Amino acid sequence: MKLILIGxxxxxxxxxxxAAWGIYTPMGKSKFDEMDxxxxxxxxxxxxVLIAVALALAAYLSFKGPD
Numbered sequence: 001m002k003l004i005l006i007g008x009x010x011x012x013x014x015x016x017x018x019a020a021w022g023i024y025t026p027m028g029k030s031k032f033d034e035m036d037x038x039x040x041x042x043x044x045x046x047x048x049v050l051i052a053v054a055l056a057l058a059a060y061l062s063f064k065g066p067d
Contacts, residue, residue: 001061008054015047 022040065067 001057005054005058008030008050012047012050012054015043017052019044019047 019040022043023029028040
């Protein structure tokens with residue numbers, strides 16, 4: 001289960017990094033035409049959702065206790 005938490009967190013962080021690159025850097029905006037649109041914003045939203053799911057799963061596992 002730890003591997004799933006690590007995978008969700010790293011996936012979320014990579015989505016957030018992609019969104020920040022696409023939104024805040026001139027090179028990210030000019031690299032692709034789509035980067036001026038909704039793709040980086042959806043990637044950022046997906047990143048926050050993945051991190052929230054990882055946090056919720058970690059909280060559930062900590063309250064559940066050992067198997």
